[in-house]
Amino acid sequence: MSGRSLWLDEALVADAGGAAPALAGDVKADVCIVGGGYVGLWTALELRERDPGIDVVVVEADVCGGGASGRNGGFVLSWWAKFKTLRALYGDEEALRVAEASADAVTEIGAFCEREGIDAHFRPDGWLWTATSDAQRGAWKATLAALDAVGASPFEELSPEEAARRGGSSMHVAGVLEPTAATVQPALLVRGLRRVALERGVRIFERTRMTRLEPWGVRVEAGRVAAERVVLATNAWAAAVRELRRSLVVIASDMVATEPFGERLARDGWGDGVAISDSRLLVNYFRSTLDGRVAFGRGGGTLAFSGRVGSAFDGESPRADDVAAEWRRLYPQFADVPIAASWTGPIDRSVTSLPFFGRLRAHPHVAYGVGWSGNGVGPSLLGGRILASLTLGADDEWSRCGLARGPVGRFPPEPARFLGGHVVRAAVARKEQADDEGARADRVTRALAGLAPAGLVPVDD
DSSP states (O other), X not given: OOSSOHHHHHHHHHOOSOOOOOOOEEEEEEEEEEOOSHHHHHHHHHHHHHOTTOOEEEEOSSSTTSSGGGTSOOEEOOSGGGHHHHHHHHHHHHHHHHHHHHHHHHHXXXXXXXXXXXXXXXXXXXXXXXXXXXXXXXXXXXXHHHHHHTTOOOOEEEOHHHHHHHHTSTTOOEEEEETTOEEOOHHHHHHHHHHHHHHTTOEEESSOOEEEXXXXXXXXXXXXXXXXXEEEOOGGGGGGSHHHHTTOEEEEEEEEEEOOOHHHHHHTTOOSOOEEEOSOSSOEEEEEOTTSOEEEEEOOOOBOGGGOOOGGGSSSOTTHHHHHHHHHHHOGGGTTSOEEEEEEEEEEEOSSSSOEEEEOSSOTTEEEEEOOTTXXXXXXXXXXXXXXXXXXXXXXXXXTOGXXXXXXXXXXXXXXXXXXXXXXXXXXXXXXXXXXXXXXXXXXXXXHHTTSOOOSSOOOO
């Protein structure tokens, strides 16, 4: 293995375009985008769509897709599961508008792939939100109640038998389905976006690490980009920016992928591309792949001190054995299927579990969009629209979007955040272990676990 995700290894082999050059020297542009993942590339494409004459440069520290965009589970989800939080923060009308736009974005991504000839294995088979213990039953009820209050019904409630059938295991004891969701091979999607951006005239420099923001643009290791406007689209790496640091917690998520065993999957009724996650805070999330593997991930890994994303967030997963054991616990009928690969990567969790957008106070020419909290594949398309509007100074539905008001809430300063994060994470693990065993954790453990921010699925009161 290369130390990258299985997804990115596959995508780089399939990529006929070759590597983009590293920047050596000085260049000028109208806009410099820092980060060559989904958010940066959607922003670049949106800018060129709105103004074909605008000169856009993207600088990427690794290769496009080397960060979160090439390592995630490939869940193309909406924000319907976050509706309760959206409604509390922004009111009924804005919450509905944003959630509906996020659902439309899933369809738009599929259409974009079809139109641009991107074979990203887009499979619009929905998202199955399940319970795998009695304690998790009904985790979605508060969300569905908030949706019902405004006349929206994006979820289908399933019988226990149907949840188990769709999920491919009797361990799924209840569930709801959000039909508009999809899965993709995430690195094929980001490399496809890269190709289209290059075709549209966006200049991309890979292996070009930003070292400093400047009033005139961006300094990189071997040169600089002079630009009046800058976009930070660096996901968890944005926590290195002092102004954003206390608005994010960086924590790893870890994945394993099995060897192909598609015939057995199909026999068990799990041959489609449905995205599945349970209702844990340390969430288990998993899906089958087009070549008959299962990719299985788990949240709650390594914590970063003061937002520093170091080498612990790269390469093979240090929790591969634990993640594989959880896969086998939930799917005992496949316990003999070998694990082919593992990898790890950082997630930029915000206080609300929703991303936030704005401009840096210290650098007003710099727009940012961070805090994706494990759900960025689909919503990143909307992020590109918000960032394009902020960058161009547009007065529209995206620049006025509730999410474009900067961060909501802050985490404690270091070292309290790091030490407290370990305490809270351990409490969550103890509580969820007790839940699995049909027991009830002690009161202190439950209280500490309740301090954890939401991840892929919301935390209900």
